[in-house]
Amino acid sequence: MFLRIKMEFLHCLSCRGFLWNPVTVSCGHSFCKRCLEKTLPLRCLACGQQLKRMDTKDLQSDVVLVSVLDKCLDNETKLSRPESNQQDRMESKDYEEALETTQMGSEMDAGDTEMETQSNTHHAPALQDLLSVYDFECSLCIRMLYKPVATPCGHTFCKECLERCLDHRPRCPLCKQSLQEFLKVGKYNCTMVLENIMSVIFPSELEDRRQVHETEMAELSNLTTNIPIFVCTMAFPGILCPLHVFEPRYRLMMRRCQETGTKRFGMCIYENSKGFADFGCMLEIQTVAYLADGRSHVETIGRQRFRVLRRGQRDGYHTADIEYLEDKKVVEGDELAELHRLHDHTYQQVERWLSEDREDYSSQIFLSCGPLPAKDDDIQASPDGPAWCWWLLSILPLDSAYQMLILSMTSLKDRLIHMKRILDVFLQIHT
Structure with a gap:
């Protein structure tokens, strides 16, 4: 049957x-x-x-x-349990339908034998x-x-x-x-x-639908072509960047980053003529805490720096084709020795500035950003250079355009020179 x-x-x-x-x-x-x-x-x-x-x-x-x-x-199955629906119909005062169902059920009882015979002879x-x-x-x-x-x-x-x-x-x-x-x-x-x-x-139709979805996810998983761009603030390699996500386009972006498994997107500051800046930093999602209304608090950390090659849009948010930036390595010799001296001198300046700064201000920095990272044994081990440089850049009260200039540099020496000049000014203010 x-x-x-x-x-x-x-x-x-x-x-x-x-x-x-x-x-x-x-x-x-x-x-x-x-x-x-x-x-x-x-x-x-x-x-x-x-x-x-x-x-x-x-x-x-x-x-x-x-x-x-x-x-x-x-029909027999639908009417085999009329009593289970009669109370609902009575409560909703649908008396005519209740009466009609009861009559149909009675007719079904009378014709049970005939219907059973028919159901056994027809598939x-x-x-x-x-x-x-x-x-x-x-x-x-x-x-x-x-x-x-x-x-x-x-x-x-x-x-x-x-x-x-x-x-x-x-x-x-x-x-x-x-x-x-x-x-x-x-x-x-x-x-x-x-x-x-x-x-x-x-x-087969469900498999085709799954393939379409996976193709869409594969396109979203590419980390050099059409990567999603969050236009908001400066971000730096290795530095935490907490976000409050409430706009529909960015809620969609965060979801897609997690669904694809990459958990990564680009962060750029706004630029009036282009929509967003030419340089930015990839962020990796660490945790997401959803609020009752769909907003979320997203904890991210900075990864690679990048240069924007081409701009685009997808479903309301910005996208970009990018190339990743890496510092140019300095080979053995006098140039390398000079780089190490500049690095050590600048790091000492940072320690001095923090020690001479107001204690309450330093405490606030350590509370929100953590302590000053230690010096690396190999200052060129990371393609982005020493971690402490980005830590310092994230806490200094600098214009975002100047921060982006330093972010875009692929010479550790040039970056250290700029940091040294900034620290010279801050130390002079304290003296």
Whole structure:
């Protein structure tokens, strides 16, 4: 009588019968709405994950699942449990429909023998003959659902599509119902029933959709071409750079950087004529703390310096083709000895300036930026030079244009000369 497919996908995980008015909770599992309302479980009956308040109150039927069930189950199955829906209809004062369902159920009882005979002599149609890819289409991207996520209002979207909508406003893209509580969870699990059905009925189409997604992710993973650019502040190699991310375009950028696995993006300061400066520093995401409204506090650390070769845009944020900068190494000889003398002298100036500076100011520096990094045994070991230079540059009250000039230098000697001149001025002020 039932369709030739793994129909257990369509079973309620509580009552083990076919889903009736299916609702999908935050962990991605689906239940009959009545089963969930009767038990009000604190944890999912399938995976044990703790359920949120929104999972047991005011959940709406999963629209896509209702449509799938309506096409998959025959009339006998739909009417085999009329009593399970009668109370709902009575409570909603839908008396005419309740009466009609009762009459249809009575007719079904009278014709059980005849229908059973017919069902035994005719094969049920295959599920793939009743469903099409269009039944699993995202209404936002108009493509096959990829990692489908159901909202408390019952609508289903691709995970990425939904996240991008929530970046702009915490409402369902279709019915405009508030998703503020849904947004607070900060993690969206895929609807398991839909994923299972699609993988069984449309494996090739789902694989094609996955390939499209992976191709998009591969393009986003390139760390020299079309890298995302965050236009905000100066960043330096090895120096922490905390960010408060609230703009929709940058919320999307942070998500993509994590999804691709690179966890990296470029940081540049604003430049009026070009949109952003010609030089910047790559930042690597260390931790992300999400707030209830979708904003986030992102801890990053500076990595390589770069020069911008070409500017572009993607989905509202800036991108760039870049080349990485490295210091030109000084070979053995008098030039190397002079470089070491300049390095040691400048480092001593830094120590002197910190010791002569007001104690409260130095304490604030150490609290926010940490102590002065120690000298490196090999001052040319890093392609960006000694770490203490960037530490000093990050704390000095300098114009950002001048900081960028020093950042762009590929000569350690030139960089040290500029640092020495700056320290000479600060030390003269103190004397």
